[in-house]
Amino acid sequence: MYTIRLMPHNLTFLCDNNHTVLEAALNAGVHFPNRCQVGACAACLCKKTEGEVSYALEPMLTENEQQEGWIFACLAKPTSDLILQLD
Structure with missing residues (x-):
């Protein structure tokens, strides 16, 4: 199980x-x-902002967007604890 924290709301859940x-x-x-x-x-x-994810299907993100840390939460599976920025 991995801990996922959503900022700036500081909500935490497991995945x-x-x-x-x-x-x-x-x-x-x-x-x-x-x-x-x-x-x-x-x-x-x-x-x-922290952690790693994997995808079964590659997301429609540019290489630059992926390097900046953007993820599709509906496709991303955690491979470590995560900190995500959700505004």
Whole structure:
């Protein structure tokens, strides 16, 4: 299990590597913006400031956006504890 912290709200929830960040947030009762849940609408786009994620399907992000830490929470599965910026 990995700990995921959403800033600036300082909300924390747990996620295993079999679920996406969005699935874990919703299962924990955390309000997390989302619409399509397949990486097309960008409603769940957030910035990873610490930690690592993996994708079964590569997200529609440029290399630069990925280097800046942007992730699609609906597709990203944690591979470590995460700190995410969600404004």
